[in-house]
């Protein structure tokens with residue numbers, strides 16, 4: 001492959017015009033990338049060219065030029081020589097900073113040759129620890145004092161990874177300002193992302209939902225990856241691990257965040273539910289790729305590892321869009337947000353790549369488009385995640401609510417009643433409060449079904465349920481209890497319960513359900529039991545107290561039934577009819 005690229009390059013040289021790029025006039029020059037001022041040629045052969053040999057090639061004019069701000073040489077290319085000429089027409093010498101803003105380049109040799117023939121050789125690149133670089137910076141940077149007259153700058157770059165070459169010349173003041181702006185802008189973008197990641201990590205640890213953990217890892221993975229390829233990593237981790245350390249680190253971090261990103265996408269969109277094959281394919285690819293990269297690392301095949309990583313990263317962008325499109329088609333609620341975020345992120349990545357490749361203007365913003373896109377994606381995905389969680393929570397609550405409600409009347413069923421009363425019971429116990437329990441049964445209800453049909457029976461039950469629910473107070477709990485109705489009432493005094501029971505009974509008596517032209521009239525019998533959490537009750541469990549209450553209320557209901565129905569009976573030592581209590585003046589019900 002290496003040879004093939006060389007042959008193609010040599011053939012293309014035949015069609016070159018024999019011109020060098022125009023020189024930089026410092027009087028009119030303003031801080032910018034200098035791609036269009038560079039001529040370059042790739043080195044052929046296995047031994048590095050000497051400066052003199054390289055100068056001869058440039059002098060022969062058999063070199064490339066281009067009218068772009070940056071030059072991108074692609075993956076796995078030969079070492080490349082670049083040349084530009086600086087013309088300082090001013091009488092004073094002036095200082096500029098030369099930067100090569102790709103932090104992972106392996107070998108950088110800069111030769112400064114001025115009019116007088118003096119030659120300066122400055123070395124940089126990954127093969128040197130950061131402390132030995134000309135300037136402690138996140139990428140190669142050096143200050144150059146340009147004397148009056150012409151200075152030729154020759155740069156030889158050799159790297160085994162990708163070779164985008166954004167070479168920039170800045171006044172020192174601009175360079176320092178740009179570096180601090182970069183720090184501020186990156187700090188801002190990383191700040192947003194880290195905050196989102198940490199918030200979701202906290203959610204993961206507190207509610208133990210895997211999806212929040214995946215989100216946090218995805219975003220953090222991206223931040224670490226970005227810290228690595230922007231070179232910031234090296235400004236706080238200065239230990240030197242050799243020429244390929246950063247290359248492998250970039251490759252593995254790129255893969256890590258993309259793999260997590262795909263797992264996150266599948267989990268967020270629940271792809272398995274409507275596209276099991278796509279889900280499986282993406283899961284398989286995501287699981288295999290790290291092994292491939294690991295194997296290539298073990299046999300030290302950086303070229304292939306880089307190639308696989310770039311292909312996978314491109315596929316990652318495409319796969320997230322596919323995941324989004326399939327989910328939109330399957331009408332997944334958060335799919336649109338996901339799709340917008342993945343399309344935006346892909347566009348931003350393309351923008352940055354195009355800027356580094358010189359196809360698009362290279363500047364501080366276009367280079368940071370990846371991070372801007374990711375911050376945007378991070379926010380959108382957090383919104384999607386929150387919305388999905390809210391929906392899941394609502395669905396769960398609805399399902400629980402459904403399981404606790406009686407289908408016919410929409411009041412609690414037996415299960416719902418137990419659920420709703422548990423908390424109330426505990427409160428009663430704590431406050432030592434009085435409370436009552438009503439058991440209500442519609443009299444001779446079998447006859448209603450027999451005479452008017454089951455549907456009319458249903459209607460009567462619904463009306464009675466509504467009536468009870470509308471008569472009791474907000475804090476009371478009403479439920480269907482088998483063929484009966486049950487009401488639990490927190491009370492201030494015992495009369496309240498009897499008054500309510502009597503109100504319900506007399507209201508049912510007045511109910512009028514229509515069956516064609518006929519009027520269906522029903523009555524109900526009610527058993528009441530009133531108790532207080534006295535010392536004896538406090539010693540018993542909730543269930544025992546509850547069972548006892550129901551059995552007492554049932555006993556009172558039985559009394560109401562055998563004593564003529566359409567009655568309220570209260571359970572006490574000698575079960576008493578409420579009407580008897582009223583007539584005897586024991587109970588005052590207004």
Ligand SMILES: Nc1nc2c(ncn2[C@@H]2O[C@H](COP(=O)(O)OP(=O)(O)OP(=O)(O)O)[C@@H](O)[C@H]2O)c(=O)[nH]1
Nearest residue numbers: 441442443444445446447449454455457458461483
């Ligand atoms: N339409 C209808 N009927 C029901 C429903 N649930 C129970 N029933 C009927 O209610 C009748 C039982 O009612 P009971 O309360 O025992 O009434 P009863 O024995 O006729 O009269 P009492 O002796 O006064 O209790 C049975 O015929 C059940 O089929 C329901 O949801 N809809």
